[in-house]
Amino acid sequence: MEIKIQKKMLEANESDAEKNRKNFKDKNIFVLNVMSSPGSGKTETLCKTLKMVMPKIRTGVIVGDICTHNDADRLEASGAKVVQINTDKFGGDCHLSANMIDKAAKEFDLDNLDLLIVENIGNLVCPAEFDIGENARVVLLSVTEGEDKPLKYPLMFQVADAAILNKIDLLPYLDFNANEAVDNMRKVHPQMPVFQLSAKTEEGFEPWIEWLFGCVKK
Numbered sequence: 507m508e509i510k511i512q513k514k515m516l517e518a519n520e521s522d523a524e525k526n527r528k529n530f531k532d533k534n535i536f537v538l539n540v541m542s543s544p545g546s547g548k549t550e551t552l553c554k555t556l557k558m559v560m561p562k563i564r565t566g567v568i569v570g571d572i573c574t575h576n577d578a579d580r581l582e583a584s585g586a587k588v589v590q591i592n593t594d595k596f597g598g599d600c601h602l603s604a605n606m607i608d609k610a611a612k613e614f615d616l617d618n619l620d621l622l623i624v625e626n627i628g629n630l631v632c633p634a635e636f637d638i639g640e641n642a643r644v645v646l647l648s649v650t651e652g653e654d655k656p657l658k659y660p661l662m663f664q665v666a667d668a669a670i671l672n673k674i675d676l677l678p679y680l681d682f683n684a685n686e687a688v689d690n691m692r693k694v695h696p697q698m699p700v701f702q703l704s705a706k707t708e709e710g711f712e713p714w715i716e717w718l719f720g721c722v723k724k
């Protein structure tokens with residue numbers, strides 16, 4: 507019974523996601539779904555990214571958290587339009603679903619947007635299973651989380667189109683082996699681009715920003 511309900515939920519989400527993808531394609535908007543465990547640095551990386559790509563790329567952000575408006579407050583400092591979704595009203599869902607994105611998207615002027623970034627809820631499991639109608643997915647891993655996480659949570663790394671290894675400014679203080687972490691990502695997703703950077707110091711951002719420009723231009 508439980509399996510059937512979950513299958514139905516995923517099927518309904520899939521059809522909502524396809525509708526979103528079509529709507530965004532009609533408006534020529536590239537949608538990027540950014541995922542990671544809580545605290546890897548999604549918001550910090552996006553704050554710096556927005557500073558570097560705007561106004562060349564007209565960007566809007568949807569950010570999901572169970573509670574609080576904190577991330578929207580941080581992201582709004584860039585001047586981008588940001589819509590915060592809180593899932594505590596929906597039973598505290600640990601992922602964003604396609605219908606939540608559809609509702610949030612109505613708050614944007616979609617005719618004047620090139621890129622819509624979705625910061626998903628911090629979780630390395632559920633968001634990987636829920637298509638939101640995005641064009642690409644990026645997973646972040648930070649150097650304080652352990653090299654083995656891609657092996658423990660392979661689906662998240664398999665569904666991602668690119669990965670960011672964040673907080674490299676902390677490497678001198680840790681035993682973390684960045685090469686091993688990248689090898690583990692490639693074990694589950696060979697040839698995936700991996701950008702090693704620090705959202706704090708902005709080291710390593712250039713290839714990431716170039717990749718993003720490449721996505722939006724297509």
Ligand SMILES: Nc1nc2c(ncn2[C@@H]2O[C@H](COP(=O)(O)OP(=O)(O)O)[C@@H](O)[C@H]2O)c(=O)[nH]1
Nearest residue numbers: 544545546547548549550672673674704705706
């Ligand atoms: N040292 C360091 N701290 C970072 C970096 N990126 C994020 N942080 C810090 O890590 C914490 C969590 O970052 P946040 O962006 O909120 O992560 P999120 O939960 O994935 O959105 C905050 O205290 C950030 O200031 C980084 O590159 N280096």
Ligand SMILES: [Mg+2]
Nearest residue numbers: 548549577625
């Ligand atoms: Mg955040």
